[in-house]
Amino acid sequence: MPDHDRPSIPLSDLPGRIGEVLGTSPWLHIDQARIDAFARATEDLQWIHTDPARAAAGPFGATIAHGFLTLSLLPWMGEHAFEIPHLRMSLNYGLNKVRFPAPLPVDSRVRGVFRLLACEPIEGGWQVTVEATIEREGAAKPVCVAESVSRRYP
Structure with a gap:
């Protein structure tokens, strides 16, 4: 359950909310x-992620989350950031651009900020592109910025 109210945005309102x-x-x-x-789960057992003692002496002073772990949180964050009500189906269609500008140290808190980039009609629905910025609490740089593309069907 989200710890805040998430906005409910009708699909028909999206084309007017670009940006x-x-x-x-x-x-x-x-x-x-x-x-x-x-x-x-991913068989990515590199020490920078999984060995706290070795990572403490490494470049970040602690273990860091995998970039793909950070990216994999987008569905949960999006679900808890905003709602498009009355949809028959939503599908993850892909990603256009993904960057990891800063590391994500263990025991950090992150959140996603979702900005609408595009909303285009497709057969039976809409293709929605959002810029998802994952922020680390107290950090100047985001830990991930990705363009996420979904298909929404009313």
Whole structure:
């Protein structure tokens, strides 16, 4: 359950909201258990993610989350940032551009900010492109910026 109210935006309103922030997700804590579970699931066991003792002496002073772990949080963040009501179906269609401008150290909190870039009609629905910026609490740079493309069907 979100720790804040998320805006409800009718699909028909989206074309007129290009460039606007649609919503911001609640903060989410990234602990070592989450990082380790992702490492096991993806077989990406690099020490910078999974070995706190070795990582403490490394370039970031602690373990950091995988970039793809950070990216994988977009569906949860989007779900908790804004709602498009009365849809029959929503599909993740892909990503246009993904960058990881800063590391995400263990025990940080992150949230997603979603800005509408495009809303184009497709057969039976709309293709929606949002810029998703994942911010780390207290940090100047985001930990991920991605253009996420979804298809929404009323």
